Amino acid sequence: MTVKALKLLLVSTPIGFLGSGQGGGVELTLISLVKGLLELGHEVVLIAPNGSELPKECEGVEIRYVSGFDQPSWQHQDYGSPVIIPANGVLPMLWEKALDVGKEDFDAILNFGYDWLPLWLTPHVEPRLFHLISMGAVSKVIKDQIMKLSKTQHSRLAFHTHVQASDYELSDTPTVVGNGFDLNQYKFQSKSDGPLGWAGRVAPEKGLEDAVAVAAHFDDTLLVWGLIEDENYARTIEESYPPGTIDWRGFLKTNEFQDQLGKCRALINTPKWNEAYGNVVVEALACGVPVVAYKRGGPGELIQSGSTGWLVAPDDLDALISATYRVNEIDRLKCRNWAIDSASSKGFAKRITSWVQKDIME
Template sequence: MMPASEQNRPLHIAMIAPPWLDVPPRGYGGIEEVVAGLVNGLAERGHEVTLIGAGHTTLPARFLCTYPNPPSGRIGDPLPDLLHAARALRMLADLDADIVHDHSLAGPLTARGRGVPTVVTCHAASHGELGACYRELGEDISLVAISNAQRERAPDLNWVATVHNALDVDSFPFREDKEDWVLWLGRFNPCKGPHLAIDAARAAGHHIVLAGKLSEPPEHACFEEYVRPKLGSDATYVGEADAELKRELLAAARCLVFPIQWEEPFGMVMIEAMACGTPVVAFGRGAVPEIVVDGRTGFVVRTAAELPAAIEAAGRLDPAACRERVERHFSLGAMTAAYEEVYRRVLATPGEHVLD
C-alpha cells in the first residue's frame, strides 16, 4: 500500500493518445477531445503529464511524437496503430512515470511486465473482439468504462471504475434563443441514424442540418445509400464541422437528433449540445439514459414513430437546465478528479482497486 505521505503527492502520468489526430483535434475527434481535456485538468491539479501522440499539441504537457503528421487517411488500417504502440513502448522505457493511461487500441498489448500500472479507458464497444482482447490481458490492465451501460455489456472484464466523458463547458457558447431547425452531427454510419433523423425532422415539419465526418470509404457508402437520396430543400448537408462551426450549429439548433441504432458507449455530441443549452432527442440505447434526463434536457424515446413529437416538444424545454446538467455531471473538473482517484487507488492497492 502507498504510504500516507505519498497519497497526495503530484503524479507523473504518461498519457497515450490514439495516433490518428492532433490532440486536441481540429475537427471531429471525440477521444482526442477527452484526452485534451484530461491533460489540461491534470496539469491544473499540479500533476506532470507526458503526452504520447501524433501531430502537434498545444497542451501543457511534455509531448513525445510518434508520427509528425497523423495518419488520418489510414484510419482502419492496423499498421499505423501497431507502429504507434511500438514507438510509445520505446518512449515509455525512458520515462520515470508513476502510471500509464492508454487511450489507444494496440497500446494495451504492451502492458504486461511493465514496472508501473496501466490504466486503459475503453472508448469503444466492450463486447465482441475488443472485449475478448481485454479479457486476455486480464489484470495486466485496469479498465475504465465511460458509461455503466458499456460496463454492463461485459461485466467480467477487469473494470476498476466508470468515469463519464467530459468537456470544457466554458468553451461551448450557451444560447437561450433557438432557431427552428434541428441538427444531426456525427460520422456517417447507419448505426448513427442520419437517415432516421432526416425522416423525423421532415415528419415534424422542421428543416434539418446535417454536419458529419465524410472521409472514410464506409462513410461515403453510408452517405450515398442512406443520406443523399433524402436531401432536399428541408434537409441540407453542410460538410464536416470544425470546432468553431460545430459550436455555432449546436448553439443555434432547436434540438440535436441522436437516433442511434446500437449500444453507444457514450456519445460526446450529446453533452456538447446540452452545454450549448440545446436539448437532445435520442433513442434510449447505450449510455443515452445516463446522459439525457427525459423531459428535462431532452427526450428519450423507443421508436422512430416517437421522434417527430419529441422534436416538436423539445422546443419547450429550458436551455438553462441543459447547461446545468453538463456543468454538474460532465465537467472537466469532475472527470479529472475521478481519474485522479482511479490512479491513486490503482497505485495504492494493486489487484484490489475496484471502484464503484
C-alpha cells in the same frame, strides 16, 4: 482521497492525428482531460501521431511525435475480425515510443486507443498501463483481452458509462469515470426556435438516416456536423430526401461548432450501436440544447428524459418524431446546469486521477 500531483504519459488514438477529426470523440475526450489535468496541477506528456496539435489552453504539454500509417478503425470491421496492423503502422510506433519514454519516472501511462496491442502489453511491461475504454464490445478479440485483463488487473480498466461496461463480462464492479469538457468553450443560448441538428461521424452505426427522416417530417433542414467517413452512405441518405433537407456543415473546431449548435432547438441523436458515452449529447446540453435520442448506449444514461431532453425506444422513428414535437417543454437552462454538474473537464480529471492514484496506492 487526497490525490498528489501525478506525472502522466498519455498515448493518443492510432486513428488520425489530433485535430483531424478521424479519432471521433476520443480526440475531444483526450484534449478535455489534458486541460483538466493541467488545471489540477498534474504534469502531462503526450505521445501522438505526426501533425497532432493541442489548443492553446494546453500550452506547456510536451508532445512526442511518431510517424506511421493509421490503424484500421474497429467500428468498420466485423465483430470476429482478426487484429491487423499495417506495415509501418502508427500503433506499434506509439507503443514503442511510450514504453521508452515511460522509463522516465512516470506514475502511469494512460491509453486512449481502442486496440488489442496495448491491452496485451499491460501484464508484460514494467510501466503501469491504464486503459480508458472508448467503445462497447465491437470486437471479439478486444473483448476477450479486456475480460482476460479484468481477471488479473481489473483496476487498470475504466469505462465512460455503466451501460458501456455491461458489454464486457468483467470480473468485478467496473470503474466508471464519465467524461468531461471545457465548458468555458460552450456558450449557453436561451433561444429555442432554431433548426434541428445532428452531429457525429457520418457512418452507418450513427443512424443519421433517422434524424433526416425527423427533419423531413417537419419539412425542416437538418444541420449535420461531422467527418463523412462513408461517402456512399451519406450520398444514399441525401438522395432519399428532397434537396435541402440536409445542410452539411463538416467537421468544425469547437468554437465554431458550439456557436452553430447552440442555435438549434434540439439535437437528434440516433445511435444504432452501443455508444460508450455520447460526447455530442453533452456538447449540446452545454449550449442549452435539449436532446431527443434513442435510449441506447451512453446517451440513455446521460439524458434525463423530460428534464434535459427526451429518450425513446431504440429505432422507434414515430416516437422520435413525437418527442421532437415536445422539445419546447424543456428548460434549456436545466440542460446547461446538468453539463456543469456532471461533465466538466476538471471533474473528469479528478475522477481519472483518483482511479490511477487508487491503483498506485494498492
